[in-house]
Amino acid sequence: MHSTTRSRLSAAAAALTLLTGALTGCGSDSASTSSTSSSSTSAATSSSGSTAAAAALTITDAWCKSSDSMAADMASMTGCFGTLHNSTDAPIHITGGSSPAAGMVQLHETVKNAAGEMQMQEAKSGFTVPAKGTFALAPGANHVMLMELAKPLDNGTSVSVSLTTDAGEVPVDFAVRTYAGGNEPYSSGSSSMSMSSS
Numbered sequence: 001m002h003s004t005t006r007s008r009l010s011a012a013a014a015a016l017t018l019l020t021g022a023l024t025g026c027g028s029d030s031a032s033t034s035s036t037s038s039s040s041t042s043a044a045t046s047s048s049g050s051t052a053a054a055a056a057l058t059i060t061d062a063w064c065k066s067s068d069s070m071a072a073d074m075a076s077m078t079g080c081f082g083t084l085h086n087s088t089d090a091p092i093h094i095t096g097g098s099s100p101a102a103g104m105v106q107l108h109e110t111v112k113n114a115a116g117e118m119q120m121q122e123a124k125s126g127f128t129v130p131a132k133g134t135f136a137l138a139p140g141a142n143h144v145m146l147m148e149l150a151k152p153l154d155n156g157t158s159v160s161v162s163l164t165t166d167a168g169e170v171p172v173d174f175a176v177r178t179y180a181g182g183n184e185p186y187s188s189g190s191s192s193m194s195m196s197s198s
């Protein structure tokens with residue numbers, strides 16, 4: 001936004017220069033040609049720069065598990081999945097996220113607990129998408145967890161999430177789907193999980 005303002009200002013300054021030159025009659029054709037081309041070059045540079053930043057991190061096959069396919073005791077949260085793509089030459093670190101649909105967004109990993117059972121828990125160090133690489137979010141593995149859902153997520157709807165990264169905020173739209181898997185219990189890490197037989 002700032003660079004757009006600046007290029008508008010420089011375009012206005014160039015127009016003013018041209019106008020001044022015409023009024024005083026001392027502007028030559030070659031001088032007006034060069035100032036016009038320099039202002040259009042700076043505008044092109046700033047617009048391609050912002051496009052590259054927005055496309056640094058993208059996601060394909062983005063979806064969340066619908067609330068009605070979560071176990072009843074976990075219906076206030078759900079997992080979201082997809083494949084993250086980093087188009088840049090440097091790793092991108094995802095540290096968290098936010099969503100209007102959830103009171104809290106966490107990055108989760110799925111690990112084997114002391115009892116040998118799989119459980120999900122917060123990935124305290126976040127996710128790192130390698131340079132020019134991908135990072136998979138999948139049921140039973142790493143995923144984005146929406147917690148304290150404002151209302152149930154219904155099959156066929158979509159949910160907006162903003163991922164917080166060291167390359168800026170990355171908006172993502174997840175499609176909500178019915179899905180039977182991904183039922184690992186959640187461990188906050190502060191207490192042991194109750195063993196549910198269901």
Ligand SMILES: [Cu+2]
Nearest residue numbers: 079108120145
């Ligand atoms: Cu989770």
